Amino acid sequence: MTQSPSGKLALNIMHFARVLREAGLPVGPGHVIDALDAAQAGALRSREDFYWTLHAVFVKRREQTEVFDQAFHVFWKKPKMLEQLMQLMFQQITRPADEKAKKAGFRRLAEAMFEKVETQSRREEKPGALDFDATFSHSAMEVLRKKDFEQMTVTEQAQARQAIARLRVHRLEIRTRRFRPYHSGERVDLRRTLKGSLRAGGHLIDLARRERQWREPPLVVLCDISGSCSNYSRMFLHFLHGLMNDRERVSVFLFGTRLTNISRELKRRDVDEAMAKVSSAVQDWSGGTRIGSALKEFNYKWARRVLTQGAHVLLMTDGLDREDVSLLESEMARLRRSARRIVWLNPLLRYQGFEARAAGIRAMMPYIDEFRPVHSLESLADLAAALASPKRAEHDPKQWLKAG
Amino acid sequence: MPKPLPASIDATAALLSTENYIADRALSTVVFLALKMGRPLFLEGEAGVGKTEIAKVLAQALGRRLIRLQCYEGLDVNAAVYEWNYSAQMIEIRLAEAAGELDRDRLGHDIFSERFLTKRPLLQALEAPKGAAPVLLIDELDRTDEAFEAFLLEVLSDFQVTIPELGTIAAEEPPIVVITSNRTREVHDALKRRCLYHWVGYPDAEREIAIIKARRPEAPAALAREVVSFVQALRKGELYKAPGVAETLDWVSALHELDAISLDPQTVNDTLGVLLKYQDDIVRLEGSEAKRILDQIKAEIGAMSRV
Numbered sequence: 001m002t003q004s005p006s007g008k009l010a011l012n013i014m015h016f017a018r019v020l021r022e023a024g025l026p027v028g029p030g031h032v033i034d035a036l037d038a039a040q041a042g043a044l045r046s047r048e049d050f051y052w053t054l055h056a057v058f059v060k061r062r063e064q065t066e067v068f069d070q071a072f073h074v075f076w077k078k079p080k081m082l083e084q085l086m087q088l089m090f091q092q093i094t095r096p097a098d099e100k101a102k103k104a105g106f107r108r109l110a111e112a113m114f115e116k117v118e119t120q121s122r123r124e125e126k127p128g129a130l131d132f133d134a135t136f137s138h139s140a141m142e143v144l145r146k147k148d149f150e151q152m153t154v155t156e157q158a159q160a161r162q163a164i165a166r167l168r169v170h171r172l173e174i175r176t177r178r179f180r181p182y183h184s185g186e187r188v189d190l191r192r193t194l195k196g197s198l199r200a201g202g203h204l205i206d207l208a209r210r211e212r213q214w215r216e217p218p219l220v221v222l223c224d225i226s227g228s229c230s231n232y233s234r235m236f237l238h239f240l241h242g243l244m245n246d247r248e249r250v251s252v253f254l255f256g257t258r259l260t261n262i263s264r265e266l267k268r269r270d271v272d273e274a275m276a277k278v279s280s281a282v283q284d285w286s287g288g289t290r291i292g293s294a295l296k297e298f299n300y301k302w303a304r305r306v307l308t309q310g311a312h313v314l315l316m317t318d319g320l321d322r323e324d325v326s327l328l329e330s331e332m333a334r335l336r337r338s339a340r341r342i343v344w345l346n347p348l349l350r351y352q353g354f355e356a357r358a359a360g361i362r363a364m365m366p367y368i369d370e371f372r373p374v375h376s377l378e379s380l381a382d383l384a385a386a387l388a389s390p391k392r393a394e395h396d397p398k399q400w401l402k403a404g
Numbered sequence: 405m406p407k408p409l410p411a412s413i414d415a416t417a418a419l420l421s422t423e424n425y426i427a428d429r430a431l432s433t434v435v436f437l438a439l440k441m442g443r444p445l446f447l448e449g450e451a452g453v454g455k456t457e458i459a460k461v462l463a464q465a466l467g468r469r470l471i472r473l474q475c476y477e478g479l480d481v482n483a484a485v486y487e488w489n490y491s492a493q494m495i496e497i498r499l500a501e502a503a504g505e506l507d508r509d510r511l512g513h514d515i516f517s518e519r520f521l522t523k524r525p526l527l528q529a530l531e532a533p534k535g536a537a538p539v540l541l542i543d544e545l546d547r548t549d550e551a552f553e554a555f556l557l558e559v560l561s562d563f564q565v566t567i568p569e570l571g572t573i574a575a576e577e578p579p580i581v582v583i584t585s586n587r588t589r590e591v592h593d594a595l596k597r598r599c600l601y602h603w604v605g606y607p608d609a610e611r612e613i614a615i616i617k618a619r620r621p622e623a624p625a626a627l628a629r630e631v632v633s634f635v636q637a638l639r640k641g642e643l644y645k646a647p648g649v650a651e652t653l654d655w656v657s658a659l660h661e662l663d664a665i666s667l668d669p670q671t672v673n674d675t676l677g678v679l680l681k682y683q684d685d686i687v688r689l690e691g692s693e694a695k696r697i698l699d700q701i702k703a704e705i706g707a708m709s710r711v
Contacts, residue, residue, distance in 0.1 A: 003636065026593065030597070034443075035439070037441055038437050038441060039438040040441075041436075041441060044414075045413070045414075048429055049429070049433055051431045052429065052433035053433055053437060055430070055434075056433065056434045056437050056438075056600040056601065056602060057437075057600065059594040059601055060593060060601045062448065062594075062603045065603065121511055144427060144711055175475070176549075177476075177477055178478050178480060178549075178551070190488075190490040191482075191490070194488065194490060194493055194494075194515070195491075197497070198508070198511065198512050198515065205494075205497075206451020265539070291580075299644075300644065303588070304586075304587075305587060305589060306589070306646065307587060308546075308588045308589050309549070309589075311475060330684070334684070365422065400703055
C-alpha cells in the first residue's frame with residue numbers, strides 16, 4: 001500500500017462507510033476522515049492490517065463487529081461485489097435455508113447494499129425485491145407469535161401519566177458519593193468557603209456547607225409475557241413506557257420462553273410507535289414460561305451490565321414455572337446477590353384466597369424484599385395503586401410463606 | 405529516557421513483546437494507530453485479559469511516566485484534576501491578617517497560586533514537557549457515573565482543563581491515553597466516538613502458551629500446555645465467570661510453587677480457588693467434572709504428540 005491513499009482508495013473507503021451506515025452502524029463523516037488518516041498512517045502491509053485499521057475506526061461496540069466483518073469481506077473482496085451479492089440474494093429466494101444468510105447482521109447488510117444496486121446500476125430484476133423480505137423473517141425454530149397492540153387512547157395516556165406521577169414506591173432514592181451545595185448540610189464546603197471569604201477580603205470566614213446528593217437508582221424490570229400473563233401485558237407495557245420517559249436508567253426485559261431486551265425500543269417517545277417496535281422485537285408472546293432459564297440468561301448475559309450502582313429490580317410474573325424448580329431457586333439466589341432490592345409484582349393475587357403453594361412461587365419467595373399483589377388489572381390506575389401503597393404486612397414475603 | 409513511537413505495526417508488536425506482552429495482530433494494529441493518530445485507546449473486555457497491562461507495558465517500553473486514574477462512583481474534579489490545599493490557604497490568610505497586610509487583590513492572587521494547588525492525575529498528565537508525554541491510564545471507566553464521563557469529553561478532545569482561578573492549562577503534547585472498561589454498564593457513544601475502540605478477547609491456546617512462556621518462564625512447558633488446554637476447555641463450558649489470562653498466570657505460579665509438573669485431579673481440586681472466583685462455579689467443577697475435563701485434555705495432548 002502506498003503512503004497516501006490514492007483517489008480510488010479514498011473513494012472506496014467512503015463508499016464502504018456508506019454501506020456500513022446503511023447497515024445500521026453509526027458512521028459519520030468524522031469517521032471517514034479518521035479512516036483516511038488511519039490508512040495514510042501507512043505501514044499497512046496485509047489485508048489483515050487493513051481490516052483491523054478500519055475496524056478500529058468504524059466499530060465502537062462489540063456487537064457491531066459481526067456486521068463490520070461481513071461488510072468488509074463482501075466489499076473488499078472483488079470489484080464486482082455488488083453483483084455478486086445480488087446473485088446471492090436471488091439464490092435466497094429459491095433456496096431460503098442457505099447457511100450463509102443466517103449469520104447475524106447479514107440481512108441488514110444485504111438490504112443496505114441491495115438498495116444501492118437498485119439505484120446505481122438500474123438492474124431489471126426488480127420484481128424480486130419485494131418477495132425476499134418475507135423469506136428471511138421466519139428463521140426461528142419455535143412456534144412464535146406476534147402480538148398487535150391496540151393504539152392507546154388519549155384518556156389512557158392521561159391516566160398513565162397521572163398514575164406514574166403518583167407512583168412513589170420506586171422513587172426510593174439512594175445516596176450517591178457526590179455532594180451539592182446546601183445551606184444546612186453536614187459538611188463544610190471548603191472551596192466555596194475560601195472563595196467567599198476572599199470576597200470579604202479575608203476578614204470573615206463564613207462556612208459554606210454541602211450535603212450528599214441523592215439519586216434514583218437504576219431500575220431493571222423483568223416482565224413475564226407468557227400466556228398466563230398475557231392479559232395485562234399491554235397495559236403493563238404502556239406503564240413501562242411512561243416510566244421510561246419519566247426517569248433515567250431504566251432497562252426493561254421481557255421473557256416467555258426467551259429473554260428480550262426492549263429498552264431501546266421502549267425509548268421511542270410516541271407510545272404507539274414504541275409498542276410497534278416492541279411487538280416486532282419480541283417473538284414469544286403468549287407462549288410458555290421458563291422463568292428459571294430466563295433468569296439464568298439474564299444473570300449470565302445482562303446482570304453484570306445493568307445491575308450496577310445499586311440497581312433495583314421489579315419482577316412481574318405469576319411465578320408458575322413449568323420447569324425444574326431448583327434452577328429457578330439458584331438463579332433467584334444469584335439475582336438476589338447482585339440486586340440491591342427486588343420487588344415482585346404478582347397478578348395471580350387477583351383471585352381470592354391465593355396461597356403461596358405452587359413450587360415456583362415458594363422457591364422465589366425467600367429471595368425477594370417486597371411482594372406486591374395486584375388485585376385488579378383492569379386499569380393502569382389500579383396497577384399504580386398497587387405499586388404505590390405504603391409497605392404493609394401483606395407485602396412481606398415471609399407472611400405468604402407462613403400462610404402457604 | 406523517552407523513546408520514539410514505533411513506525412509500523414510490526415514494530416509495535418515487537419515493542420510490546422520486549423516487555424513480555426504478547427499481543428495479537430488486531431491489538432497491535434489498534435495500538436499502533438492510537439499512537440500514530442494521537443487518539444485515546446478504548447479497551448473493553450472481561451476482567452483479567454490484560455487491558456490495564458497494555459498501558460503499563462506501553463509506559464515501560466516507551467520510557468514514559470505512567471499516570472493512573474482509577475475510576476470509582478462519585479469521582480469528581482477534586483479527585484481527578486486538581487484540588488486547592490485549603491488548610492495551607494487558611495494559614496496564609498491568618499498570617500496575612502497577623503501581619504496586617506490585608507490587600508484583597510494581592511491576597512486573592514497569592515492564595516490561588518500554583519503553590520497551593522494539589523495536582524491530580526488528569527492535570528499531571530497535561531503538564532509533561534514536549535517529547536515526553538506520559539501514558540495516562542483511565543482505568544475501569546464504567547465504574548464512574550455519566551457526569552464524569554461528560555467531563556472527560558472535554559479533556560480528551562482538547563487536552564486542556566480550565567481552573568477558574570488560574571486559567572486554562574493545555575498540554576504541550578497530548579498524553580498517550582488508554583481507557584479501560586469492564587462493561588458493567590454501557591459507556592456513552594459520544595465518548596467512544598473520540599477513541600479507537602477495541603474489544604480484548606480471550607487469547608487462543610497458542611498465544612496463551614506464549615504468554616505463559618514470556619511471563620512465567622520458570623514453569624515447565626508441559627505444565628503450561630496442560631494448564632492452557634484446561635483453561636480453554638473451561639472457557640468453552642458454562643461458567644458464570646470464565647477465568648482470564650491473569651488467572652491462568654496465577655494458576656501456573658501456584659502450581660509451580662506446589663512443585664507440580666503435571667495436572668492431576670487432586671491438585672486441580674485443591675487449587676481451583678485460584679482459577680474460579682465464584683462459589684457456584686467451584687462447586688460445579690469440583691470432583692468429577694474437573695476429572696472429566698482433565699482426562700479429555702490429556703487424551704487430546706497425547707493424540708497431538710503422537711502426530
